[in-house]
Amino acid sequence: MFPRIITTKRKDRTYRYLTLVESYRENGKIKQRQVGNLGNIDLYSQEEIRRLIDKLREFLHDDPYGTTQDLTTYGDKHYGIPYVVNVFWDRLGLTEFINSLLKDRQVEVDVALCTKILVLNRLIAPKSKLGVARWVHRLYLEELEGRPLPDVHHFYRAMDYLEEMKDALERHLYLQLTDLLSLKLTLVFYDLTSSYFEGTHCPLSKHGYSREHRPDRPQINIGLLVTPEGIPIAHQVFEGNVADKTTVPDAIKVLSERFEVGECVFVGDRGMITQDNLRALKEAGFRYIVGFHKRGREVSDQLLEEYQDLSQYTPLGEEGSLLYKEIPAAKVPAEDAAENEEDYLVRYILCHNPAKVAEDQAFREQALQEAEAQLQHLKEWLEKEEPRRGRKPTAKSIMLKVADLLNRKGMARFFDIDYDGNKRLNWQRNQTAIDKESLRDGKFLLKTNSLLPADQVVTAYKNLMQAENAFREIKDFIRLRPIYHYNEHRVRAHVLICVLAYLFEQWLEVLYRRHVENEIQRAKSITDNETREKELKQLKSSYRSGRRILEELDEIKAVDQQFIDKRLYSITLPGEAQKKILGVLELPLPPKVLVKE
Structure with missing residues (x-):
C-alpha cells in the first residue's frame, strides 16, 4: 500500500488528490486499486500533513524513523577545544614522537594519550590528577570512545615517563614549530x-x-x-x-x-x-x-x-606611547674595568614611558601619605600625658623608630625630621628631594x-x-x-604539562594575531580615508587573547544522545565567533553528528 497523487482538470483548473493505492495480484498479473481518498492535498497545511503522518505511525510496532519522543539526551562533553588541540597535536606529531621514545620499553600506560588529557584539562578546567580521573568522562576524544578511561595511577605513571623525555620533547617541539610558525x-x-x-x-x-x-x-x-x-x-x-x-x-x-x-x-x-x-x-x-x-x-x-627635556627623545612607532634616546656610553658610570674590554660595542638607551609617570607619582604620593600617617600616630603617642608602663623611651629609640617606618618604602630622604628628644616631634616634606626623584618617573635605561x-x-x-x-x-x-x-620528578612533570598547555594557548593567539595584522596591512592600502580609518579601528579592536579564543571554542559541545536504537553525539552549532576562529585557524567546521560505535 502506498500514497499516490491523482490529478484532475476542471474548467482550466488542476486539482490534486491524495489517495491510498493497493497492489494485488490477479491471474498472475500485478494490478492496483484505490482503497481510500484523503482529499485535496493542496488544502492541507504542512502541520496537518505532519500530524497525519504521526498519527499513522502510531500503528507501527517497530518505527525505524522515530519522533521527538524517541530522542534521549544523556549529557554533553567538551568538544571545541579538544577538536582544535587534536589537530595541532597531530601537526606536532606528538603521539608518534612520544611513542618512539618508549618503543624499546615495557610501558603499560598510553603516555601520549594521558599527556594529551592532562594538557586539555589545564586548558579547560584545571584539576588535580585525581580530579582529572573523575573529569575525563566529560571530554570528547575519539581515542577514548569504546575503551576504559584512564585512572589516576595511569596519569601518575605517564608523568614519570614524560619528565624523563622533557629535553628531547622540547627540542622536538622547537624543530616542529620552526617549520609550522x-x-x-x-x-x-x-x-x-x-x-x-x-x-x-x-x-x-x-x-x-x-x-x-x-x-x-x-x-x-x-x-x-x-x-x-x-x-x-x-x-x-x-x-x-x-x-x-x-x-x-x-x-x-x-x-x-x-x-x-x-x-x-x-x-x-x-x-x-x-x-x-x-x-x-x-x-x-x-x-x-x-x-x-x-x-x-x-x-x-x-x-x-x-636628559629631562623630552623634546630630545624619539617616539617609538606610530602610537608614540614610549620615548627613547640613545646616549653616549661616557654619560653612564662604568660598572667595572672588565666591561670596557668587551669586543662588542656597548650602547645605552634612555627610555621614558608617559603612562608610567602618573603611576609612579601616585605610588610615591601614597607612600608619602602613609609615612605621614605613621609619623602622626607616633607624635600623638609621644604627647600623651598619662604615665607609660614599661621602659621609658629614649631619644635614640624614638629616632630609630622614625628611621624604621620611613625606610620601609624608601621615604627617608623625602622628610626633614625635627625631634627635641622629649615629646615634640615635627616633620615636613623635603620638596627638593621629591622634585629630584620625580625626574625618574617613567624612566628606565637599557644596555x-x-x-x-x-x-x-x-x-x-x-x-x-x-x-x-x-x-x-x-x-x-x-x-x-x-x-x-x-616527588621531585612529578613536580617537574606538572610544570612541563602546564608549559605545554600554555604553548597551545599561545599558538592560537599567535595565529589569530598574525591574521589581524595581515588584515591591518591590507586595510592601510584602502584609498578612501573614511573607509580606511573605520576598517582599521574595527580590526585593531578585534584582537583575541589565547584565553578568549579557548573560551569561545569551549562553547562547542558534543551532546550525548540516543535516537531509537542509535547512540550518537550531536555537535552544537558553532556561532559566528567560533566560525571566525576556525576560519582563521584554517580548520573545517566540525561535523554535525558523530555516531557512537
Whole structure:
C-alpha cells in the first residue's frame, strides 16, 4: 500500500488528490486499486500533513524513523577545544614522537594519550590528577570512545615517563614549530618566577625570595625561555632559594646546545646579567639587551638632569606611547674595568614611558601619605600625658623608630625630621628631594651590545613582558598552583604539562594575531580615508587573547544522545565567533553528528 497523487482538470483548473493505492495480484498479473481518498492535498497545511503522518505511525510496532519522543539526551562533553588541540597535536606529531621514545620499553600506560588529557584539562578546567580521573568522562576524544578511561595511577605513571623525555620533547617541539610558525630565533626572552608549595616534603621546595609575597611557604623557581611572540620553547625548574643570576648559564646552554642556535640576542633583566654571564653569552656568540632599575647607579641623577627635556627623545612607532634616546656610553658610570674590554660595542638607551609617570607619582604620593600617617600616630603617642608602663623611651629609640617606618618604602630622604628628644616631634616634606626623584618617573635605561637599531632594542625589551605574561597565564589560567606533589620528578612533570598547555594557548593567539595584522596591512592600502580609518579601528579592536579564543571554542559541545536504537553525539552549532576562529585557524567546521560505535 502506498500514497499516490491523482490529478484532475476542471474548467482550466488542476486539482490534486491524495489517495491510498493497493497492489494485488490477479491471474498472475500485478494490478492496483484505490482503497481510500484523503482529499485535496493542496488544502492541507504542512502541520496537518505532519500530524497525519504521526498519527499513522502510531500503528507501527517497530518505527525505524522515530519522533521527538524517541530522542534521549544523556549529557554533553567538551568538544571545541579538544577538536582544535587534536589537530595541532597531530601537526606536532606528538603521539608518534612520544611513542618512539618508549618503543624499546615495557610501558603499560598510553603516555601520549594521558599527556594529551592532562594538557586539555589545564586548558579547560584545571584539576588535580585525581580530579582529572573523575573529569575525563566529560571530554570528547575519539581515542577514548569504546575503551576504559584512564585512572589516576595511569596519569601518575605517564608523568614519570614524560619528565624523563622533557629535553628531547622540547627540542622536538622547537624543530616542529620552526617549520609550522616560521620561527627564526634572533631574539629570545628569559625570565624567572617562583611558585609556592602547599606541601613541605619536596626536595626542590626551599624558602627564598618570593615574587608572590608568600615568604612563609617553601617554593620552586621556574626559568622560561620564550620567543618574541610569546611561544615558550624551554623551561627549567630550580630549587626555591636559587639566585636569578645563577640560572642564566643553564638557559644559554639550552639555546646553544639543545637548540643549536648560533646567534641571537638574549633579553633579560639586570639582576640576571653578571660579568660571568656576559662572558658566557659572548662565548656562545650571543648578544644581549638588559634593563636597569631606574634607581640603580647607572641611572644617575646627572644623567636624568641632563636628559629631562623630552623634546630630545624619539617616539617609538606610530602610537608614540614610549620615548627613547640613545646616549653616549661616557654619560653612564662604568660598572667595572672588565666591561670596557668587551669586543662588542656597548650602547645605552634612555627610555621614558608617559603612562608610567602618573603611576609612579601616585605610588610615591601614597607612600608619602602613609609615612605621614605613621609619623602622626607616633607624635600623638609621644604627647600623651598619662604615665607609660614599661621602659621609658629614649631619644635614640624614638629616632630609630622614625628611621624604621620611613625606610620601609624608601621615604627617608623625602622628610626633614625635627625631634627635641622629649615629646615634640615635627616633620615636613623635603620638596627638593621629591622634585629630584620625580625626574625618574617613567624612566628606565637599557644596555645592549646588539647591532639592532635603537627602536628595535626598545621594542625587544618592551616585549620582555611576553615572558612575564606567560608566567601570569600559567599561574592564573593554566593553574600551576596548588602544587601538592612531593616527588621531585612529578613536580617537574606538572610544570612541563602546564608549559605545554600554555604553548597551545599561545599558538592560537599567535595565529589569530598574525591574521589581524595581515588584515591591518591590507586595510592601510584602502584609498578612501573614511573607509580606511573605520576598517582599521574595527580590526585593531578585534584582537583575541589565547584565553578568549579557548573560551569561545569551549562553547562547542558534543551532546550525548540516543535516537531509537542509535547512540550518537550531536555537535552544537558553532556561532559566528567560533566560525571566525576556525576560519582563521584554517580548520573545517566540525561535523554535525558523530555516531557512537
